[in-house]
Amino acid sequence: MTKKPVTVLACAAAALVLAGPLKARSGRPAAELPFPLIERFEHFGPEQGLPAWKVHCVLADKGKVWVGTTKGLAVLEGKTFNVIGPGQGLSHSVVTALAVDPATGDLWVGTLRGLNRISAGKVETFTQTSSGLPNNVVYSVAVGKDAVWVATAAGVGRRDARTGSWSLFDSTNTLMHEPWAYAVTLSPEKLYVGVWAGGIVEQDLARGTWKEYRDPDGEMELDLAPDDGPISDITSWATWEDGILWQASYSGVARYDGTRWKSYLEKKSPLVSNFVNFIAAKGRVAWICTDRGLTVTDGTSWATYKGAEGGGGTVEITRPGTPPERRRTATAMSNDFVLGASITENEVWLATSHGLTRGILARRIDQATAARKTGTQGASR
Amino acid sequence: MRIVRGFATTATAGILVAAGLCAGARWHMLKMSGRKDLTGVKSCQTCHGRPETLEELPWAKPRPHHASPGGLAVSPDGKRLYVALDDTDEVAEVDTGTRLVVRRSKVPGGPTGLALDPAGERLYVTCRSGDRVAALETATLKEVATAPVGTAPVGIAWIPSQGSGRLVVANSVSDDVTVLSATPLASLGHLTGGREPYAVAASPDGSKAMVVSRMAGLTRGDEVPAAEVTVVDPAAIRVVSRERLESGHLSEGICAVPGRPWALSPILKVRNLVPITHAAQGWVVSAGVAVCDLSKGSVVELPLDETNAYFADPSGIAVEPSGKRAFIVSAGANVVTVVDLARLSRWLETAGEDARRGAIDDLQLSPEYVVARVPTGLNPRQVALSPDGRTLWVAERLQDSVLALDTGTLQPIGRVVLGDGGGNDPIRRGERVFARASTTFQGQFSCRSCHPDGHVDGLAYDFDLDGVGRNIVDNRNLQGLAGTEPFKWTGTNPSLRVQCGPRFAKVLTRSDPFGEKDLDDLDAFIFSLPPSRTPSSGPWTDAQKRGREIFFATRTTDGREIPYGLRCSTCHRPPLYTDRLPADVGTKGPADDTGLFDTPHLLGVAASAPFLHDGRAATLEEIWTVYNPKDQHGITNTMNKIQLNDLIEYLKRL
Structure with a gap:
C-alpha cells in the first residue's frame, strides 16, 4: 500500500445555509423531510491521496471508506488513504464495484478484470480463467447469507460461501433477455438482476424460479403508460432496500414495492436527470446519482443537489403540495456527474467523475428507518 | 495426444502379443523407463491393468486400527491428561500420577484436536472425518453436545470471550475457520483461513485466536511460497490480521508466549527449486521456528537445525507458563528441541535486519538459543505442558504412547501406554518408514515432509539429475494411489518398489536406500491411503x-x-x-x-x-x-x- 496524508479541502466556512428549522414560503413551519439534508460537502482528490480523479464507487463501512477508482482501490482510515492496486495483488486497476460481507467483514471488489476478496489485507482474485466467474468485467457485487453474487458482462455468477462452487445464470438458463447484467441486489427472499436491455429479472432464492419485469411499452426514451412497470428495459442499476426495489435507467427511475410500480421522470417529477447511474437506498429513501446531480427522495419529498455557477451549489427541496424551494449552498459536490454513493447515519459519501465527496448530514438518519435485511448491497460505478 | 498415444499403445500391444510378453515387453519397458533392471513386471496388467471396482483396492479394505495419540489436553489441576485417538474414534483419560488410562470414551468421527474450558468441566473435540466438534463432560467423559463445522477440522482453542467463551476451529480441507459459542455449542460464523488451517492457540493476551495453516499458499513461477498465521477476533467473528510466514511450510503447531507479544510456529523451509540432489550438500529442507511479533506485524524465521544435524518435521509446540522456554517436537527426528526464549529474544534484539531476514538459512545459528535436545519415541507430533509447567507430555504417535518428561531435569519420568504400537501391522510399520527422516542424508527430511498425511505440499520440484531448472514436476498426491501404476509424471516406474528403490536414494534421499522389508511396508502404508477428501459432499447437485x-x-x-x-x-x-x-x-x-x-x-x-x-x-x-x-x-x-x-x-x- 502507498500512503498519503489527507488534508481536507473543503468548506472552511461551512456556511450552514440550512441551519435552523426550515420555513415554507407561506411562513408556516415546513414539514420535516423524511431524510436529513446535507449541510456541507468536503472534497478528496489526488492531492489528498486518491490515486485518480475518477471515482467509480464508494463504500463506507465501520470507520473505513473504500473508494474504487480508475487507478486502484483506496481506503480512507482516519486521515490517510492507503491504495491497493495490481502491485498489491488486485486483479485490475479499474475498480467498478464494492460490497462487504456482513458475516466476515471481507470486502469484495469488482474490477474490469475479475473479482477480488480482501480479507485482513490479503487479496485473493477470481477471474474468468482461474475460477467460475462468468466474465472478467464485473459491474456489481452483492453479498447474501450464503453466497456472493456478481453481475458481469456475460451473466450473473453466484459463489457459494462454504464450498466455493460457482453457479452461472445468463440468457441460456434464465429469463434474462441477454447476458449483460449491470446490477445484482438482494432481498431476504429474492435476487434481482438489472439486465442491460432486459429490464429486471427476479429469482426466488428458495425455489430457484425466475420472473421477469419488462417495460410494458417497450420504449427506451418514452414512458407511454406511467407506473406500468420498469421505466425502461435498459437497467443501469437496481437496489433493493426495506421492501422497495429501485430501478435506475437512462430514462428515469422506477420504484416497486412488491405490488405497484411507480415511475419518476425528469419532466414529471423533481428528479434532476433521467440519466441515472446509481441508486443507494437507506430505509425507504433513495439517493439517486445522475449525470447532473444528486436527487434524494422517498417518492414524495425531494431534495436535489447540484453545483452552481460561480462556486458553491444549490439544493432544491420539494415537499408534497408545496412549490420547490431553492437555496444556495456554500459548498457542492466535487462534480455533478455522480457515479456512486454510500450512506451512513451521519454522512454520505459520493463517487463522482472528478473526485470523492463527503456530505455531512444535518442530522442523523433515524435508525428506525434503516435497513432491515440480511444481505449487503454493493456499491458500484 | 491421441496420435502419439494411440500409435504407442497399438504398436506396443501388438509387439507384446506377438512376442508373448518377452522381448516386446522388455523393449517397451526399456523404451518407457530407460532401464533394464525392472523386476516384478509380470504382464501388461502390472502397469496398465485396472481394477474393476474400487473395493478391490487396499485402501477400501478393512485395516488394523491403532491407539495413535493425536491432540493432548491437561486438566487445570494437572491430574488428568486427555488424549485424542483419531484412529480408534476414542478419547482417553489418563491419571497423570499413575500414567494409566482410567477411561476411554467413544467419539465417532476421528477425534483429533482437544481444548478444555478453564474450569476443566468441558472437553471440546474436533472430529476430523466427522466434520464436527463434540463437547464431552469431563465428569463422565460422555458426549453432551455436538456442532457441525467446516471440512476436516483439526486444531481447536478455547478463547475467553463474551458469555461462556468461544471456540475457534481450524478446518483443514475447507480452508476456513469456524467460530463457535462454547455454551450452547453452536457455530457462529466461518472465516477464510490460509491453505489448510491446522493448529489454533490463544493469542498472548488471550483475546484472539491464532490459526496457522499447514500448507503454503499457491504460487506461480518463482514466487516464494508462504504459509499464514490468521489472527481471529472471536468476539467480533472477524479476521484481524494475516501474518505471512514467508517460505514457511508444514506448520502444524502454534503457541503464544506469556509476557511477550509473540506467536511461535514450527515451520519447514523447502528450497524446492534447488535440485533435490543437493540434499547431499545439506540445506534443501530446513526445520525452523517462526517468531511472529504480533505487536509489530513482523515475522522472523529461525533454524532449529545445525550444520550437520537436522531435526525434520517440527510439529507440536508448547511454551512454559513462565514464558522462559519453548518445547518443539520434531516428528521426523524423534526429538524435543528446547529453546531458551530469553536467549532467542536477545539475539533478535541485537541482530540486524539482514541477519534476521536471513536467519533461517544460517545453520550455525541455533546454538544461540537451542539449549537441549531430548530423544523421544517414534513420531512425536503433539505436546502439552502441565499447568505448573513441570511435566511435558509428548504424543508418540507411531508407537501408541505418550511420553512424560520432567522439564526440570529434561529426563523421562514415564510413559502412558495406549496401545501395542502396531509393530505387527505392515501398514503401521510402513508409516514409520514414511515418517522417519533418518533415511535421508543427515536426516534432513522424511517422506512426510513433502507428503503430509500422504497428500501433496502444493510445490513443484527440480528432481532429476538433468541440470538446474529442467523437468520441473509438481508434487503428486500419494492418497488414493493404489492401483494407479505406473508412477512418476513420466510413468516410468511400474511399482512403488521401483519408485522408492535405489534410484530414489540416488536422486532424492542421497543416503542408503530403503531395505527390502521397508519397501514392503512402505507399499502397504501408501496403498492404504484412501483418496483425498474434498469439501464436496451431500446429495449430488x-x-x-x-x-x-x-x-x-x-x-x-x-x-x-x-x-x-x-x-x-x-x-x-x-x-x-x-x-x-x-x-x-x-x-x-x-x-x-x-x-x-x-x-x-x-x-x-x-x-x-x-x-x-x-x-x-x-x-x-x-x-x-x-x-x-x-x-x-x-x-x-x-x-x-x-x-x-x-x-x-x-x-x-x-
Missing part, C-alpha cells in the same frame, strides 16, 4: 450431474462426435479415472524433455492443486481456460462457461 454428462460425452456441445482419444473418460477411465497410460496433452514446456506424461487419477483431485505435470495450473479451470488452446486435453473450447463450471463441479465430487 444439478451442476455435478450435468458435469458428469459432459465428462462421459461422446459428442461436443455443438454436436460433433468427439474422437475416442479425446473423450475425458477415455484416459480418465473409471473407477480410478486413469487408464494408466502416458498422454501428450499439449503441455510440454521449454524445460521439459518430453510431452508424454502419466495420466493422473482423479479421485480427490480437487484437493490437490496445483495441476498439470509442472503445477502450472493453479486451479482446475486453468487446465482448460489457459492450457488447452488446441483442444489436446479434451475438446473443451466449444464449451461455454456454464458447461465448464459443471464439468469442474463434477471433478470436485470425485
Whole structure:
C-alpha cells in the first residue's frame, strides 16, 4: 500500500445555509423531510491521496471508506488513504464495484478484470480463467447469507460461501433477455438482476424460479403508460432496500414495492436527470446519482443537489403540495456527474467523475428507518 | 495426444502379443523407463491393468486400527491428561500420577484436536472425518453436545470471550475457520483461513485466536511460497490480521508466549527449486521456528537445525507458563528441541535486519538459543505442558504412547501406554518408514515432509539429475494411489518398489536406500491411503450431474462426435479415472524433455492443486481456460462457461 496524508479541502466556512428549522414560503413551519439534508460537502482528490480523479464507487463501512477508482482501490482510515492496486495483488486497476460481507467483514471488489476478496489485507482474485466467474468485467457485487453474487458482462455468477462452487445464470438458463447484467441486489427472499436491455429479472432464492419485469411499452426514451412497470428495459442499476426495489435507467427511475410500480421522470417529477447511474437506498429513501446531480427522495419529498455557477451549489427541496424551494449552498459536490454513493447515519459519501465527496448530514438518519435485511448491497460505478 | 498415444499403445500391444510378453515387453519397458533392471513386471496388467471396482483396492479394505495419540489436553489441576485417538474414534483419560488410562470414551468421527474450558468441566473435540466438534463432560467423559463445522477440522482453542467463551476451529480441507459459542455449542460464523488451517492457540493476551495453516499458499513461477498465521477476533467473528510466514511450510503447531507479544510456529523451509540432489550438500529442507511479533506485524524465521544435524518435521509446540522456554517436537527426528526464549529474544534484539531476514538459512545459528535436545519415541507430533509447567507430555504417535518428561531435569519420568504400537501391522510399520527422516542424508527430511498425511505440499520440484531448472514436476498426491501404476509424471516406474528403490536414494534421499522389508511396508502404508477428501459432499447437485454428462460425452456441445482419444473418460477411465497410460496433452514446456506424461487419477483431485505435470495450473479451470488452446486435453473450447463450471463441479465430487 502507498500512503498519503489527507488534508481536507473543503468548506472552511461551512456556511450552514440550512441551519435552523426550515420555513415554507407561506411562513408556516415546513414539514420535516423524511431524510436529513446535507449541510456541507468536503472534497478528496489526488492531492489528498486518491490515486485518480475518477471515482467509480464508494463504500463506507465501520470507520473505513473504500473508494474504487480508475487507478486502484483506496481506503480512507482516519486521515490517510492507503491504495491497493495490481502491485498489491488486485486483479485490475479499474475498480467498478464494492460490497462487504456482513458475516466476515471481507470486502469484495469488482474490477474490469475479475473479482477480488480482501480479507485482513490479503487479496485473493477470481477471474474468468482461474475460477467460475462468468466474465472478467464485473459491474456489481452483492453479498447474501450464503453466497456472493456478481453481475458481469456475460451473466450473473453466484459463489457459494462454504464450498466455493460457482453457479452461472445468463440468457441460456434464465429469463434474462441477454447476458449483460449491470446490477445484482438482494432481498431476504429474492435476487434481482438489472439486465442491460432486459429490464429486471427476479429469482426466488428458495425455489430457484425466475420472473421477469419488462417495460410494458417497450420504449427506451418514452414512458407511454406511467407506473406500468420498469421505466425502461435498459437497467443501469437496481437496489433493493426495506421492501422497495429501485430501478435506475437512462430514462428515469422506477420504484416497486412488491405490488405497484411507480415511475419518476425528469419532466414529471423533481428528479434532476433521467440519466441515472446509481441508486443507494437507506430505509425507504433513495439517493439517486445522475449525470447532473444528486436527487434524494422517498417518492414524495425531494431534495436535489447540484453545483452552481460561480462556486458553491444549490439544493432544491420539494415537499408534497408545496412549490420547490431553492437555496444556495456554500459548498457542492466535487462534480455533478455522480457515479456512486454510500450512506451512513451521519454522512454520505459520493463517487463522482472528478473526485470523492463527503456530505455531512444535518442530522442523523433515524435508525428506525434503516435497513432491515440480511444481505449487503454493493456499491458500484 | 491421441496420435502419439494411440500409435504407442497399438504398436506396443501388438509387439507384446506377438512376442508373448518377452522381448516386446522388455523393449517397451526399456523404451518407457530407460532401464533394464525392472523386476516384478509380470504382464501388461502390472502397469496398465485396472481394477474393476474400487473395493478391490487396499485402501477400501478393512485395516488394523491403532491407539495413535493425536491432540493432548491437561486438566487445570494437572491430574488428568486427555488424549485424542483419531484412529480408534476414542478419547482417553489418563491419571497423570499413575500414567494409566482410567477411561476411554467413544467419539465417532476421528477425534483429533482437544481444548478444555478453564474450569476443566468441558472437553471440546474436533472430529476430523466427522466434520464436527463434540463437547464431552469431563465428569463422565460422555458426549453432551455436538456442532457441525467446516471440512476436516483439526486444531481447536478455547478463547475467553463474551458469555461462556468461544471456540475457534481450524478446518483443514475447507480452508476456513469456524467460530463457535462454547455454551450452547453452536457455530457462529466461518472465516477464510490460509491453505489448510491446522493448529489454533490463544493469542498472548488471550483475546484472539491464532490459526496457522499447514500448507503454503499457491504460487506461480518463482514466487516464494508462504504459509499464514490468521489472527481471529472471536468476539467480533472477524479476521484481524494475516501474518505471512514467508517460505514457511508444514506448520502444524502454534503457541503464544506469556509476557511477550509473540506467536511461535514450527515451520519447514523447502528450497524446492534447488535440485533435490543437493540434499547431499545439506540445506534443501530446513526445520525452523517462526517468531511472529504480533505487536509489530513482523515475522522472523529461525533454524532449529545445525550444520550437520537436522531435526525434520517440527510439529507440536508448547511454551512454559513462565514464558522462559519453548518445547518443539520434531516428528521426523524423534526429538524435543528446547529453546531458551530469553536467549532467542536477545539475539533478535541485537541482530540486524539482514541477519534476521536471513536467519533461517544460517545453520550455525541455533546454538544461540537451542539449549537441549531430548530423544523421544517414534513420531512425536503433539505436546502439552502441565499447568505448573513441570511435566511435558509428548504424543508418540507411531508407537501408541505418550511420553512424560520432567522439564526440570529434561529426563523421562514415564510413559502412558495406549496401545501395542502396531509393530505387527505392515501398514503401521510402513508409516514409520514414511515418517522417519533418518533415511535421508543427515536426516534432513522424511517422506512426510513433502507428503503430509500422504497428500501433496502444493510445490513443484527440480528432481532429476538433468541440470538446474529442467523437468520441473509438481508434487503428486500419494492418497488414493493404489492401483494407479505406473508412477512418476513420466510413468516410468511400474511399482512403488521401483519408485522408492535405489534410484530414489540416488536422486532424492542421497543416503542408503530403503531395505527390502521397508519397501514392503512402505507399499502397504501408501496403498492404504484412501483418496483425498474434498469439501464436496451431500446429495449430488444439478451442476455435478450435468458435469458428469459432459465428462462421459461422446459428442461436443455443438454436436460433433468427439474422437475416442479425446473423450475425458477415455484416459480418465473409471473407477480410478486413469487408464494408466502416458498422454501428450499439449503441455510440454521449454524445460521439459518430453510431452508424454502419466495420466493422473482423479479421485480427490480437487484437493490437490496445483495441476498439470509442472503445477502450472493453479486451479482446475486453468487446465482448460489457459492450457488447452488446441483442444489436446479434451475438446473443451466449444464449451461455454456454464458447461465448464459443471464439468469442474463434477471433478470436485470425485
